[in-house]
Amino acid sequence: MVDWVRLELDVERFDDAEFSPYLRRAEASGTRFATLAELGDTPPHLRALYELNKTCSADIPDRGSFYSYDEYVAQRVDVPSFNPGGVVLAIRDGTWIGMSATSLHPEQGYAFSEMTGVLAPHRGQGLSLALKLLAIRFVRASGYRRLVAFHHPRNASAIAMNRRLGFTDLAADD
Numbered sequence: 291m292v293d294w295v296r297l298e299l300d301v302e303r304f305d306d307a308e309f310s311p312y313l314r315r316a317e318a319s320g321t322r323f324a325t326l327a328e329l330g331d332t333p334p335h336l337r338a339l340y341e342l343n344k345t346c347s348a349d350i351p352d353r354g355s356f357y358s359y360d361e362y363v364a365q366r367v368d369v370p371s372f373n374p375g376g377v378v379l380a381i382r383d384g385t386w387i388g389m390s391a392t393s394l395h396p397e398q399g400y401a402f403s404e405m406t407g408v409l410a411p412h413r414g415q416g417l418s419l420a421l422k423l424l425a426i427r428f429v430r431a432s433g434y435r436r437l438v439a440f441h442h443p444r445n446a447s448a449i450a451m452n453r454r455l456g457f458t459d460l461a462a463d464d
């Protein structure tokens with residue numbers, strides 16, 4: 291059984307100013323950011339989101355085979371916690387190169403970081419930090435204080451990304 295690394299961030303204490311340079315730098319070098327709500331959650335856009343998610347997920351240790359498109363829509367999109375305003379996309383020359391998707395869980399009282407991914411040729415440039423800054427702003431604007439994320443213990447880059455943002459280990463009984 292996998293011993294998931296369970297992390298959480300207090301978004302009220304998160305310091306936007308420390309990470310906004312990553313967003314400015316990405317925009318200055320030609321990457322723009324938009325939510326799926328802004329772009330429209332149309333069938334072609336959902337298909338593009340699926341393809342991006344699938345490609346990035348191939349690098350998650352032990353991820354196994356990814357959903358079919360229909361399974362993805364049924365399990366990730368057509369669910370009450372899905373919010374197109376919480377799907378942030380990084381776009382370069384018209385191509386979607388990165389994403390950060392956050393769901394909201396009113397009963398549990400937290401937001402959940404479903405998937406952050408950047409296409410391999412664009413990694414190591416701070417794009418994930420820019421995407422997560424926008425995701426954190428969405429969480430805050432939605433009235434939530436806690437952002438939770440689960441990672442495979444061997445997903446070193448994702449764990450390091452979240453610790454860099456200030457995520458800490460979730461309390462064992464949570």
Ligand SMILES: CC(C)(COP(=O)(O)OP(=O)(O)OC[C@H]1O[C@@H](n2cnc3c(N)ncnc32)[C@H](O)[C@@H]1OP(=O)(O)O)[C@@H](O)C(=O)NCCC(=O)NCCS
Nearest residue numbers: 349405406407408413414415416417418419447448450451
């Ligand atoms: C995890 C992922 C999104 C990081 O994207 P990225 O744009 O390359 O990350 P950034 O350049 O913004 O780096 C952010 C921080 O993450 C950490 N990090 C990123 N890649 C790392 C690596 N390969 N090894 C160690 N730390 C890494 C660093 O702390 C870095 O901050 P620093 O450069 O100031 O030290 C990307 O590797 C990815 O898409 N992986 C596959 C999908 C995945 O596993 N997603 C998470 C599951 S939800």
